[in-house]
Every structure is written in C-alpha cells, then in structure tokens.
Amino acid sequence: MQPDVEHGAVMPPLYLSSTYSFADFGKPRRFDYSRSGNPTRQGLEDALAALEGGCRGFAFATGMAAESCALALLSSGDHLVVHDDLYGGSYRLITSVTARMGVQVDFADLRQPGALERALKPNTKMVWLESPTNPLMNLLDLEALGRICRAKGVLSLVDNTFLSPLFQRPLDLGIDIALHSTTKYINGHSDVVGGGIVVRDPALAERIGFLQNALGVPQAPHDCYLVMRGLKTLPLRMRAHHDNALELARWLEKHPAVSAVHHPWLESHPQHALAKRQMRGAGGTFSFRLKGGNEAARHLLTRTKLFVLAESLGGVESLIEQPWTMTHVSMPEEVRRRVGITEDLIRISVGIEDVEDLRADLAQALP
Numbered sequence: 001m002q003p004d005v006e007h008g009a010v011m012p013p014l015y016l017s018s019t020y021s022f023a024d025f026g027k028p029r030r031f032d033y034s035r036s037g038n039p040t041r042q043g044l045e046d047a048l049a050a051l052e053g054g055c056r057g058f059a060f061a062t063g064m065a066a067e068s069c070a071l072a073l074l075s076s077g078d079h080l081v082v083h084d085d086l087y088g089g090s091y092r093l094i095t096s097v098t099a100r101m102g103v104q105v106d107f108a109d110l111r112q113p114g115a116l117e118r119a120l121k122p123n124t125k126m127v128w129l130e131s132p133t134n135p136l137m138n139l140l141d142l143e144a145l146g147r148i149c150r151a152k153g154v155l156s157l158v159d160n161t162f163l164s165p166l167f168q169r170p171l172d173l174g175i176d177i178a179l180h181s182t183t184k185y186i187n188g189h190s191d192v193v194g195g196g197i198v199v200r201d202p203a204l205a206e207r208i209g210f211l212q213n214a215l216g217v218p219q220a221p222h223d224c225y226l227v228m229r230g231l232k233t234l235p236l237r238m239r240a241h242h243d244n245a246l247e248l249a250r251w252l253e254k255h256p257a258v259s260a261v262h263h264p265w266l267e268s269h270p271q272h273a274l275a276k277r278q279m280r281g282a283g284g285t286f287s288f289r290l291k292g293g294n295e296a297a298r299h300l301l302t303r304t305k306l307f308v309l310a311e312s313l314g315g316v317e318s319l320i321e322q323p324w325t326m327t328h329v330s331m332p333e334e335v336r337r338r339v340g341i342t343e344d345l346i347r348i349s350v351g352i353e354d355v356e357d358l359r360a361d362l363a364q365a366l367p
C-alpha cells in the first residue's frame, strides 16, 4: 500500500468508516460504502494482486467466503470438475451447497492430467484444484491442467493456501483463479480468519468484484489491516517454515519410529520432480506415518510440549494433529481409509521457532 498522501504515514491507516461523504450532488468519491469498497481493504487487495501477479485481488471474510464467491460464478446446469483430494470445508461446501443449487459436480483423480480430458463435458464451466493436498501432500501438474482448461474455455481455480504466492504462483502457470485462506500462511499469526482471490483477466475480475459486493462477503477493515501486517514478513516466514520443515522431514525419515514421510522436497516423494518444477519451496506443513498405529499416535500427541495439539496451519507457532480424529473426521471412514488417512498418519505445521528446539521436542515425544 502506498504511504498515506495526507500525512505521509508510513503504515497504512485503518479506515473503519462504513460510509463516505459525496464530494457534491451526484459526485461520489472513490469509496461510498465499505461493503463495496474500503481504502484499507483496497491496500490488501492490491498487495495480493501484486504477489500473485494478477490484475486484481479481492479480500474475503474467510477462506470459505472466497470459495463461496468463486462458486457463485456457476449457474444451475453447469458442470464442475473437482480434484478428489481437497480441503474438507471445500468438499462440504461443494457437495452440500453448490450441488444442491443445481450445479453438476464430478470428482476425479487429476494427478494424471489426461484424467481431466475424460472428465470434461460440454457444460463444464470450472475445474477446482488444490496442490499440494492436505494432509497427504500429493501434487497436481498445474501447467498441464491449465492448458487443457484453456483449450476448452473452462475456468481453472487453484486453492494455493498451502504454499502462498512466495512458493507457487498459479496464474504464472496458466491458471485463471488463485484462491487463498489467508488465515494460514498469508496472515501467518493465527489471529485472523480471511480469504483471498486473485485473477489476471479484467472481465473475470469484474464478475468477481460484482459477486463480492452482491453476496456481502468481503473482509472487515481491521482484519485487512492485520493481514497486511502479516504480509510484511511473508518472505522471512516462508523461508523459515520451509527450512525448519525440511530439516525435520529429513530427520524423521531416518527415525526408527517413523515408517514414511510425505514431503514434496524429499527425493523419496513420488512427484519430487514436479515439485521442483512448479514450486519454489514446500512451506511448513507435511505429514508422516508412525509404525505403532493409533497407540503410537496417542503416545506422540500427548507428549509434545512445543508442538501444540491443534488444527489449522500456517502460523508462526508449531502445531501437531492426527487427521484421522481431528481435521478429517467429517470425511466418511471408508473414504479416509481408501485415500490413506489412517490412524498412523500425523500432520505437523512447522513454525518458525529454533529448529533444534523443535527436533528435541519431537525426539522426546516419539515412541
């Protein structure tokens, strides 16, 4: 955000006003009402657009509000293709709300881009992607999938929450819509819920701006202010998350209590080459498996001291959880088993603390 022109304040001012005076009869100023536009929110939206390399950014009350807005681009009778490994809240919204509104929804495993060609129908309007996925860290070839969508005139959307624009820029890879839960890495301090959308095409930006106002889902100015403050340290935090997480992943890979580590920057990851091609880093979140199943998970999760037993991710503090009983419990049991979300799987969100302290905490807590 540019320094304030009136007083030269270096930190952008926080505009809480819901309404703005007209300059004269018939002469509105740049902003008239804060649902339609707010100077503080504008500062954050411009910053998000610049980070993702788009023409316009939009800030929303939550990540789910951003998703609701993106899905409102669809009409009854349209077809939506969704990669079958996605955030639980997105799954719930798409299956229980979007589908009820008359949008036809099909799930497909899009790890082989050819699967998308088979899933497309004449009425397909959007393809919903997430990479890396949560909690198994599977990757999608965004460039190949974006190319297929463009050739067919279908909108492509990537939930880029796990990497932030620092480590992955979907629009550069030919994707139409980059979406975020800014609650996670972009704000980074676990004190705001928020969402973001960035697009490159001005006509699409017009439609999203209309929906953001019509649906009434933008982010409140105070929360925008906090997210902007978080953004100032995004590069420092993302590098620290990446370095700490990779160091712990390499160490866990050799630990006798651990049977597997799912981390795209490890050479053992089946899509490591794709990770190196489309990502500039892997962030702080990954998962691993314990040899002793549920008992080993209980042992670990009741003994960590620095790693806090909690859901969510992307904050400066380290968190640990068992997806089986926590983040993914709303997924039917047989689906969890089929995709590999079992009792032995542990997900950690590695913060920016001293990595030796984090390693020592895991070492004393592992069975």
Ligand SMILES: *Cc1c(COP(=O)(O)O)cnc(C)c1O
Pocket (backbone or CB within 6 Å): 062, 063, 064, 065, 087, 089, 090, 134, 159, 161, 162, 180, 181, 182, 183, 184, 193, 194, 195
């Ligand atoms: C948390 C999350 C969301 C939802 O965002 P909220 O801010 O909690 O509404 C969407 N996608 C992903 C990948 C997330 O991690």
